Amino acid sequence: MDNNTKDTIMCQALTLFANRGYEGVSMRDIASAVGIKAASLYNHFSSKEDIFNSIIDEMSKRYERAIIKIQVPSGGIDEVVEQYMAITEDTLVMIVKDLFLYFLKDDFASKFRHMLTIEQFRSTQAGHVFQDFFINGALKFQKGLFENMIKMGEFIDCDPYIMALHFYSPIFLLLSKYDHLHNKEDEALDILAGHVKQFCAIYKDT
Amino acid sequence: MDNNTKDTIMCQALTLFANRGYEGVSMRDIASAVGIKAASLYNHFSSKEDIFNSIIDEMSKRYERAIIKIQVPSGGIDEVVEQYMAITEDTLVMIVKDLFLYFLKDDFASKFRHMLTIEQFRSTQAGHVFQDFFINGALKFQKGLFENMIKMGEFIDCDPYIMALHFYSPIFLLLSKYDHLHNKEDEALDILAGHVKQFCAIYKDT
């Protein structure tokens, strides 16, 4: 660990930004959450905006690594396709549940998503990162996956982008829904299972 | 029109809140957008929070009316089912496009959606309204619709809630995507058309 205070500041600031947004959080709020005085923050960051940008930069990297671990258990894209190819409906359900719960419950991933959701309209950078991770990134990855699996004859022949849209967007919507209902996550998982089941019934080449 | 200034204040405040969020907008910002001084705002609202709450209350009503007009061209739910029953794929595409473009481009609807997206985590009320309109409301309406159409033999027999999820969530995701790409709306509409086409191919009982 290069510098622990700097990380602590970013984490605490992320927590605050995720709830109240950038403008709703003061330097004194952040400092008090860290356990230091506001002026001391300037030993680590040049400005409030710098904290915000550093959070996005740093967390993007961490998040990218984390999400690759979730989506790609091991190895490159080829191995993934190979793994997904012989996949049963049940294991697909399990993967979707893991992905959903990570987005929803993981302390860091969920806060990061909240912050970007709030700040996407005010900060261009936040807007881009939000798009890259939660919209285009997910869709692109799954499009590639389905593209290969269609070639392999695992799924029926159809537009893989639309297929990715059908697969991912319910997850995306359910995240927004159960963000405010953390206690009802069982219900969410049931719906997700129903979604995957129907998805497989439709697209699987049997 | 009972009081024009009051409406102007709400509209201008909505515009500002939609871009910068509640905390990012000052009373002087709002006043200056309206063309009066900050102190004069207190002739119409008791506080900043009162402006925010009034926007949500008033706009909710307007929005409900507007969205009913979009989703339900005329009459009650029975007539709608009747109308949708004999529906072709092309008219379904048209309906989806209209709905999508209203959410995306209509000045008032789009600002309202942005404001709620930003404030859903800070304000409980905003969170509830966001859920009611953009998640549960849409899903519930379409679930009811599909439920009936399955009974009528228009669609194959399956869980109508999952069906509504499959139908609506791509629209929901594409809204988030093309919020920042207003110029590429043609691309969005193509994708939407592809979505509906695939949806019909899957669920229509032929």
Next chain:
DNA sequence: TTGACAAACTAACACTTGTTAGCTACAATA
């Protein structure tokens, strides 16, 4: 031991925040 550096601190700055008090101008009503 000395010097340098990092990282905390206090105190203060200029400015902005939501809000209030008190005033003026005008319209409608009695």
Next chain:
DNA sequence: TATTGTAGCTAACAAGTGTTAGTTTGTCAA
């Protein structure tokens, strides 16, 4: 005409904003 109410204004308030300057403290290398 006199009165009342609406809706704007200026000036000011106490509190909070991001940020800077200057100081103190502890740690490590020379």
